[in-house]
Amino acid sequence: MSLLALALLAGWATSNTAQIAKGREVYETACILCHGKDGAGNPEWESEIRPVSFADCGTTAEPSALWKSVVVNGGPKHGLADVMPAFGEAFPPDELDAVVAYLRTFCKTADRYPPGDLNFRRLLATGKAFPEAEAVLKTKIVPDEGETEMEFVYENRLGPRFQYELEFPVRPAATNEGYGAGLGDVVVSGKYVLAFNPARLRILSGGLEAALPTGSEKKELGSGTTVFVPFLAFGQGIGSTVFQTKLSVELPANTSKASRTFKYSVGYSLPPIGLARTGYIAALELTGSYNRQNRSHEQTAVIGVSKALNKLGHVIASVGMGIPLRPSEGPKPKEFRAYLLWDFGDGPFWTGW
Amino acid sequence: MATAAGAPMVQAQGSGKITGRILFKGVPPEPMKIRMAADPRCQQANPNGAERRQIDGKNGGLTNVIVSIKTKVKGTFPPLTTPVVLDQSGCMYTPAVIGLMVGQPLKMRNSDETLHNIHPRPVVNEGFNVGQPRKGMETEKKFDKPETFFPVSCDVHPWMRSYIAVFDHPFFTTTKEDGSFEIPNVPPGEYEIEAQHPTLKIMTGKVVVKAGAAGVVDITYTLK
Known part of the structure; x- marks a missing residue:
């Protein structure tokens, strides 16, 4: 030295x-x-x-x-x-x-323990690096296709750096094209904080997701095979703004049922209006996927805003809109996204209002 | 300059005044012993211990009573600008009762070498909770609505307690040790007056005030 x-x-x-x-x-x-x-x-x-x-x-x-x-x-x-x-x-x-x-x-x-200063506000499309103890209800609605997707996410911490997660995707009603309602492919995942630097407001996590074939193939609710998804998630505070990104690769166990796909998303959160913990935060995101097999590359821009619903700031809602920029098959309609999260690590849902 | 809680600086309204005494009959309860062992600095300030008298006074008179005119008095009364001081000294609040006008500053002062907090719990007004960790700290707050007695306490030293009443006029005062009081500058008229004590019910009395003269009224509490 x-x-x-x-x-x-x-x-x-x-x-x-x-x-x-x-x-x-x-x-x-x-x-x-x-x-x-x-x-x-x-x-x-x-x-x-x-x-x-x-x-x-x-x-x-x-x-x-x-x-x-x-x-x-x-x-x-x-x-x-x-x-x-x-x-x-x-x-x-x-x-x-x-x-x-x-x-x-x-x-x-x-x-x-990664300190809470690195616990950046969740975005609509980009996964976060900080390990959480949260329950999240997410939805994506495509009005022109009469399609609504819902997802219940449960995340919990184990020890200083590890988080496990369960995702239950649901289609609550049949689509305009006749695909029925039901449960999609349930996802089980683990995430570990690989590195963090509080002084530089930086955090990097890595993990592995496994999407289990619980959804019906016929209803287009599932892929019919287990898909493993290794990923990296990164967050960087820049003054009062935040940059977050997540990179992942979908690796199906049976490549005849699903193809390998590289996925990415990047998000930039603007400075909060009001307190960082409870105020409004607007964000811009770009999410995309590249399918090597058929060389298709899709991109969607997402504009969203989030706000804590209570004084404690552990119940947060976000709404936004996805605009397909680079559809692989003809023009795609706009989509609406939203989430409601409860950070149960901070206390019961009803406290702090 | 701050004024004592019982001596609001009433602007000239009238030439009369209301005087009298608030009295009590019966045997007052024994004083409550206060244990200050939890905070050595409070114990040092009270080496012989401390006590609180719920019913206090001399010669049958009751002190720590806020006496005020209940009848609507004609006229507009801008807030008194002189702050009333609530001092935290020897781990006790001084004074025990405070009368304030709407918009009049309440100056809270920590005269102790220990942490105090001032936590009023009004029902009509907006409450607050101010921490004063160091000796000499002062904070001013105001209340914007009239309200009868509400407690103010220190969560750190639960025995510290005072009571605040807020008025939309300046015609109020606090009884002296012998229960006597004087409300100056009262316009001529017939008035109902009200007595508020921290642990006793509100009592009322009637009095007639003539120009340049004192209307006299006594109110007697009977202790059970």
Whole structure:
């Protein structure tokens, strides 16, 4: 290691240690009486109040901006308990940064968890890299074809970096072309955070999906074969905007029933209007697929907007429109997309309104 | 300059005044002992312990009562601009009761070397919860609707409690230790007055005020 690198590392360590020390001082001044010495939410006095436990590593999934806003604006502003006071301008920005850095130390393995600052808002078409504990109801409607697709997605975390996922696609009603309703190919998948860098707001995940042949081929609900889909997902914060992308390859077990297809999607989220956690976020996406066998290449542009429905920001809805740019077979009609998600890792659906 | 909670700086409205006493009959409950062991800084400030008297006063008079005119008084009354101070000192709120005009600033001050929060729980007005972690911190807030007594407390030190009443006129005051009170600058007329105490029911009385003279009214609470 070069002398310069050592010096930079030493400088970082000193400033980090100083920040943690300052954060501890703020914590002991303003937080310890309610949140307790160990940050586990055990007040130092006889009380029925049980504040959030910072020792619970699940809290690493919350972005620092949210924690700072709770300190400044109080709990009710974010749908949290009204006993959490608003400290207003009691702490300058460096002390707010310091106390949040100190709060992060109560989770003893916090450095293994991607922090919530990398938990970028979900897009309509592009998969995200951050491991989630969410239930999502997605829909895609193509009015001109009388087709509605729905998908229920369940995602949950295991440990610091792993997430498993189940997807249940459903066609609730027969299409104009006569294809019947029913369950599509159920997808089972796993995702692991390969790398993350909080300072550079960067996260990379990889995983494998397996689409099981549960859907009827006759109704065009399924492919009739298991399809394995290795993928990479990447997120990059750029100021208050976000770039996300997902690359995947569909590898069918039986290539006579389905063909290998390369899929990609990229999305760019504009700066939030309002708080990043709860405000409106508009996004532009480009999603495409390339089928090597018949050399078809399709692309769709998706314009969407999302917004948290409650103060806590753990129930979010998004609506948008897909415009086919490069259809493989004649002109394709516009499609409408939407999702409703509940981040159950943040609490029950009915809290925080 | 801040004013004491019981002495609103009433703008000249009339030449009369209302005086009297709020009295009580019966045996007041024993004072409640306050345990401050949870916060050593509070204990240091009260080495001999602390107590709260629900019924307090001297010579049969009841203190910590807000007395106000209930009858609609003609005229417009702009908000008083002088803040009323709610001080947090020795891990107690001072004063125990506060009368405010709509739009009048409530200045909350932390005089202790420990964290306090000020958490009013009004029903009509919008509540808030302000944290003051350091000594000397001050925050001002206002209420925009009239409202009878609502509690304000510190969630960190649950024994800290005060009560706030908000009026759309300046004709209110707080009783002194002997239960006496004086509402100055009252226009001539016949008035119903109201007495609010944190733990007793609201009582009313009637009084006639003549120009340049005092209308006198006493109200007596009977303790059960």
